[in-house]
Amino acid sequence: MTNATSTRPEDLRENMIIHIRAAGHLHSTRIEQAFRSVPRHRFVPAASTEEAYQNRAITIKPGKDRPASCISVPTVVAMMLDQLNPQPGDHILEIGAGTGYNAALLATLVGDTGSVTTVDIHPDVTDHARRTLTDTGFEQVQVVTADGALGHAGNAPYDKIIVTVGPWDLPPAWFDQLSVGGTLVVPLHWRGQARSVAFTRHDTHLRADNSRLCGFIPMIGIVPTGERTGTITDNVALYWDTDQNIDPHALRGVFTEPATTVWSNVHVVANEPFDHIWLWLTATEPGTCRLDAEDDAIEAGLCTPAFAYRTPTLVDGDSLAYLTTPRRAEQPGPNGERHYELGATGHGPAAAHLAQRIIDQIHRFDRDRSAQPLITAYPADTADTKQSTGTAIHKSHTHLIMIP
Template sequence: MTDSSTATSTRPEHLREQMISNIRTSGHLHSERIEQAFRAVARHRFVPAASVEEAYANKAITIKPGADRPASCASVPTVVAMMLGQLDPQPGENVLEIGAGTGYNAALLAELVGPTGSVTTVDIHPDVTDHARHALAETGYGRVRVVTGDGALGEPDHAPYDKIIVTVGPWDLPPAWLEQLAPGGTLVVPLHWRGQARSIAFTRHDTYLRAENSQLCGFIPMIGIVPTGEQTGSITDNVALHWDVDQNIDPAALREVFTGPETTVWSGASVVANEPFDHIWLWLTATESGTCRLDADDEAIEAGVCRPAFSYRTPAIVEGDSLAYLTKPRPIDEPGPDGERRYELGATGHGPAAAQLAERLVRQIQRFDRDRAAQPVITAYPAGTADEDLPTGVVIDKHHVRMVVIP
């Protein structure tokens, strides 16, 4: 006969194994060391207000509400695993985390760098750092340094860092992060540009950063002194665009875009249900200076104003008074060789240049289809870098850096 108290005490461990299994199934768990760290750290002890079942579910858990979105939360476990895989912390390394949250990620980092390594985590909210400090001390990770401050400034007292991981969503890369990162070190950051957010694994090369790996993600926008350059504007009822300050996009020029010519072009490339195709957006940022995000409410879609692939987050190209967007995939009558129902990808254009823009977007769909794992290279140089000193690619000017996305 099983003692009820024993059954209760083992339940979190059982749920933790289920969480690990789900992360593995998602394809974001490639390291035995990271798997063991997830097994060693009790996530439910970092989110005491949540039930044990919620603590090990694959979802974010808010620990500090905000006015219109959470101010701080525990990230989705699959995203945590993905970013730790990009960071690849090694025993003995010195790691800085921007965004302390619950302290859970810092505990995983402490497991991965071991007793000879060190972890510093910074957060702008004093109540968040109080929570993290207490949770880390209670779970045996009191050696983690918890600092209250603006993460844009890093933490110079313990620099240089072998690795820096950012768990909030900045639009720009503050100079302190590059300055405090050791040569050859890794910066993993969920950066916003062209309407999307991707976790980028940068490597420091002397005075610039270079990345060959980025993954789609979503994080709470970073606050504090880090600048933002994201712009938003309505182009008709219930339809808006999101773009960057360095782009020549005028929503007023698009007020009548949905009443003019419309063209849909199909690519011949197809996906099955739930198969990701976010790399199309990434390739667009490497080839089209007018890449942005289309945000359409359900009311606009139901009224037939537009038919985007996703209601609130669909990549688009804008050029003057015309635009094209990734359209809702259409079902293919015959199933693919795997027997699953397939859906063809395409683009819909509106305005005088509707056909040309849709065809240009389709070219990037087809590029994605030729090698679905391929990605453009992403670099970041200090803002004062001259054009002739930048590599060839689409330049994205932020306040502190000049990003170049190289196809």
């Protein structure tokens, strides 16, 4: 049995694996063994051994407002490796070298017949990754200093590409350098959310039926950024995309309007995720965006979002509605557990109508809580989007089609 109080790296690594498994992210014995064999603490030498195995990110390069580079949370690393499913012999491109730890896991999984190329825009980050990879016996990983949006044509085509920074768009190089039938796992931003999407490359497009909520450092470089933000009242802002017709000025007085809250009669237990509601909204509602409310605004009673800084919201002209703080049910659930009812709160002339539209997607979520819409990504210059049905999300290099 693992000693929970031990400070031996091997014991701490086992405890980390137990935590990852409990979070539901270790479905592969091969990936679990890779976590067991790669010494995470040696990729973050400035941190203590105990810190290295905690379920949190560790910064290796600070930035102005947020870290410029870090080692990702272990559960997120495992989640994305599960989506990527690296196999022996695979040739893999990683965008975002970080500490080199993820590249070491990938190299372990692809074996001697495969290859790993990792790219980062920061020379000091690639220096760190190259040093740690060499020190831990993974000198076969090729570390490249370049803008990740360009990929690395020298080793293309790749069987799989994994992106460990958060882009708003999909650069053409990633599509061009990925083999047909290959997998691209990328924490893509749209409609105010970020989700790790597992795309499969087809002749003319990418397609995914698997995405998971996540958060990553935004990508810098030549990849375009198309998210916009605007303040609608003190300590409350909206985030939306450039292809959306959202005017924050039209909403300046929206919280002076009476609130209308509609309840769904759909319940979740404590800590049960319900992020698929946001995903369904992006597939059905063109006005889906993100509400960012500071604690002061919530404490003042201006709004009651489900999550302070990241709550899905619908905007239509001078009205909005958002997923509201779930209310605790008076009676316990079937197994005696606490459970909470989901609802939506609206403000403005169309408050009730917008709140009900969120309720509709809560009911859709409740019919099959594991279901997701199909996501298809076309290069922006293709004509195939004209043939597609579904909700279109237009980016600079890519058109996403969300099919409920």
